[in-house]
Every structure is written in C-alpha cells, then in structure tokens.
Amino acid sequence: MTDVLKKAAQSTTSIIEDALHATMLLQGLDLGIDTRSRVNSIGVLNDPRGYRAALIGAREMIDRAINTHDQTAWPNESDYHAV
Secondary structure: OOHHHHHHHHHHHHHHHHHHHHHHHHHOOOOOOOOOOOEOOOOOEOOHHHHHHHHHHHHHHHHHHHHHHHHOOOOOHHHHHOO
16 A cells, blocks of 8 residues: 555544544534523523533534645545555
8 A cells, every 4th residue: 555545544534533523522512403401491502601612622623624634645546556
C-alpha cells in the first residue's frame, strides 16, 4: 500500500470518528418530536448551557473532520493501481 493510501485511510478513520462523536453529542440533545423533556412549560430550554455545550462540541468535531478532509491528499487512480 502506498503512503498516499495509508494516509488517506488514516484520515478516513479520523473523519468518521469525529463525525460519529458529533452525532452522539447531537443525539444527546433529545431532538425528537416530543419537546416536553427539553423545554419547560413556557417553552424555554430546561438546560440552555448543556445545549450550548453539546452544540459547540459537535461543531468542534465537525470542524475537525472538515479540516482533516481538507488537509488530506486523497488518492487518485494511479495510487490505486500501484497496489
């Protein structure tokens, strides 16, 4: 396997892990149709700080995944043929 393919495979693993982490943080926000568990009787978030922290954490993971993607030298056809 060429270095380009090895590095692309490592980047792929990192991107997927960061995306999954972001997804887990967002899923923890309980974004289902039933809002009763996340808002009070007036319609205000029960835990605005927790929501913000989860959103920021997810954004950081997404930004990291995008940065990894952008910094990766993705393989081309000749890299695959060299295997």
